[in-house]
Amino acid sequence: MAGGEGDTKPLHIAMFPWLAFGHMLPFLRLAKIMARKGHRISFISTPRNIDRLPQLPPSLTSLISFVKLPLPPVDGLPPAAEATSDLEGHDVIYLKRAYDLLRQPLSGFLSNSRPDWILFDHAPFWLPAVARDLGIPTVFFSIFIASALAFTSPPADEEQEYRRTAEEIMVKPKWVPFESDIAWRYFEAEKIFSMILGDDLHPNEFYRFRQTLKGCDLIAVRSCRELESRWLDLLQEMHRKPVFPVGELPAPIEEIEGDGWRGTGVIKEWLDGQKRGSVVYVAFGSEATWSQEELIEIANGLELCGLPFFWVFRTQQSSDDSKLPEGFEERTKGRGVVWKEWAPQVKILGHDSVGGFLTHSGWSSVVEGLQFGRPLVLLICYNDQGLNAKFLQQNGVCYLVPRDERDGQFTRYSVANSLKMVVTGKEGATFRIKAMEMKELFGDTKKHDNYVYALLEYLEANISRNV
Known part of the structure; x- marks a missing residue:
């Protein structure tokens, strides 16, 4: 050259x-x-x-x-x-x-x-x-x-x-x-x-x-x-x-500060009605897929945790015609939203009502979460996500949902307890503080x-x- x-x-x-x-x-x-x-x-x-x-x-x-x-x-x-x-x-x-x-x-x-x-x-x-x-x-x-x-x-x-x-x-x-x-x-x-x-x-x-x-x-x-x-x-x-x-x-400043809701103002309205730092934002990227059993445990975990949640639920993230638990959306109506269309992730994570991010540890999602100082609760699906999660865990930046080391199974209780601890619990204060420290770098x-x-x-x- x-x-x-x-x-x-x-x-x-x-x-x-x-x-x-x-x-x-x-x-x-x-x-x-x-x-x-x-x-x-x-x-x-x-x-x-x-x-x-x-x-x-x-x-x-x-x-x-x-x-x-x-x-x-x-x-x-x-x-x-x-x-x-x-x-x-x-x-x-x-x-x-x-x-x-x-x-x-x-x-x-x-x-x-x-x-x-x-x-x-x-x-x-x-x-x-x-x-x-x-x-x-x-x-x-x-x-x-x-x-x-x-x-x-x-x-x-x-x-x-x-x-x-x-x-x-x-x-x-x-x-x-x-x-x-x-x-x-x-x-x-x-x-x-x-x-x-x-x-x-x-x-x-x-x-x-x-x-x-x-x-x-x-x-x-x-x-x-x-x-x-x-x-x-x-x-x-x-x-x-x-x-x-x-x-x-x-995400660039113009994407954060601009009008990026693109016809999804109803999401902003719902977030505006929630308490500061109370909402669990749930999103697993564009490719993660869950079995019927896993999907039920995630949903029941969100129901059990008692926190407001906004779940970006993509149909391809459930395999074998998996479905949400019967009556789940009705039972959590008002406290939780299951959103089945495109959602402006950067705008949602930037909203003051979001207090935690349940995600798969895809690096783009990690960056966007930490850019706004949102504590991370990680539920790994596949690929490099496990390596990302171990790096973040090694540096005290995230909490991994406990699961069986051999078969990877997790329960609704491990999901619920992880979310409550990280978003509102005393033990989760370290993760919330670390996320805000990371905001200085990622933001x-x-x-x-x-x-x-x-x-x-x-x-x-x-x-x-x-x-």
Whole structure:
């Protein structure tokens, strides 16, 4: 990469996230920060995914272009399925197969458009080779925090993945030199291990991470030094290339202060009628799914806790035609709301009546909760959520709903007691205080934007202009 010192010409940056909204949305938030500095972004995904993304503010429509690459058909993949949220977990392998077939159309776009850099996700392990042939430098952007990335991905000199059983991902990896209890619990490991395995034709997740980290020119991580300094340093030692934290990507000020209720003013009216710090906000992201038994325990836990609650209940979060307990909504009417449509999460979390957040520990939800100082009660579903939760627990930032370590079962009583303790109990004061301390960090949008600006300065100084 040739230096471009003194060259202030705006960059053209391509972005290629994995086909999950928990990945696409952080990429889009990063794109907006970069575009506000005058850089041009080509955001690449499939047609249906792009159509489902939030609308851009008018000031950025000329700087962020959406590039639609049709997803190739694959046996086993429903025609309308273009994101992980469209599928059951065991069917995501078909989405990965289709995603890998985007290599050729993506190569064509990059060859024609010649961006200065491409930021990409962990899944397209083949992208660095494509970009290298075209002379385009690459940034692996990890939506996973530094500790989770270091846990998941072996160092550069580790030729083979030594962890071949679920039990081996329940302990600290051999390359982590300091004390840490960040690892998956037994029930999480059993669930995640079967999901990350590939097949005879397609690589598993460990392989994708390893090849991506080997092939990229530099690593950008959704993290900050105030939270994960030693993990960021470890990543740089492990992979022997620049590692840039890009901050936590909190919601921007205009999203917090603007009129973001978008036709859901009835939610605000209900929240306005509740006491300050009394409401439990319940949301498990766009992809978490619960069995009928688990769903009943969550609902009954909310009923038993006696606190006002607002539950964003997505139909895909219940499998096998799961239903809420009979009469649940009638019995909790007035005290609780089960909301079955889109809800403005940032606006709800920012409301003074919210006193706690029951969530799955997806990092975007964690950031939005702590941005407003809301204490976290975590009920893990799958993927990196268990690693996020252990990191937060290790730092005293959250409370995990107690559950059986072997099968992951939890009860209505563990849900109810956890919520009462964290939101109103004396024992929960430490979590409430810690959440307010975290608000100082996660709510400082200027601090986090400055991390992105530092990355941009490096990208501007290390490009080879394509003609």
